[in-house]
Amino acid sequence: MSIADNLARVKSALPDDVTLVAVSKTKPQSDILEAYNAGQRIFGENKVQEMVSKWEQLPQDIEWHMIGHLQRNKVKYMAPFVALVHGVDSERLLLEIDKQAQKHDRIISCLLQVHIGQEQTKFGLDANELMALAQKVKSGGFPNIKIKGLMGMATFTTNEAQVSTEFRSLKLHFENLKEILPDMDTLSMGMSGDYKLAIDEGSTMVRIGSSIFGARNYPV
Secondary structure (H helix, E strand, C coil): CCHHHHHHHHHHCCCCCCEEEEECCCCCHHHHHHHHHCCCCEEEECCHHHHHHHHHHCCCCCEEEECCCCCHHHHHHHCCCCCEEEEECCHHHHHHHHHHHHHCCCCEEEEEEECCCCCCCCCCECHHHHHHHHHHHHCCCCCCEEEEEEECCCCCCCCHHHHHHHHHHHHHHHHHHCCCCCCCCEEECCCCCCHHHHHHCCCCEEEECHHHHCCCCCCC
């Protein structure tokens, strides 16, 4: 099946209130253009340098999301254009995004990443860090940041009950945090292998790559 066909199939499985981020990391510009020409406008990358290169050369109405782990020294390169940063996992990173946003006279939208999976390798805030950071946001500590919601990654496992439980825990964090930041409206959880479970548990944004573009292309 073509990328356009895959995209149509994925979109047909999504409720109207769930936003699709097409994960285009490692994919060539021609693949992104095929999805673009089929109507997709939101694309997710996990390496800043790759995203900058694509932003410079692809249509300017594309909305670029940074979905990977973000190093503070890379924020300045994407600050002029990034639409949403999914993986804010520390106060220091949020401070750097705020600083770079101010330099470009922008308000940059961000999601706070919560650690919900069992793997220690996954990044994210714990419950106490999340609440403490939300209070600082509420008090106006980051004037050039808009916290849109939360992001989380479930454990990579075939145990669907476990995955659903982890997504449910993120939804609970989201509901609790809305008492502090009531304008939040985005819950980014679910990828190609588990997005249907994520939607069942309340996801409003899914990050799907291989189901649209096929297997990832990694450099040898």
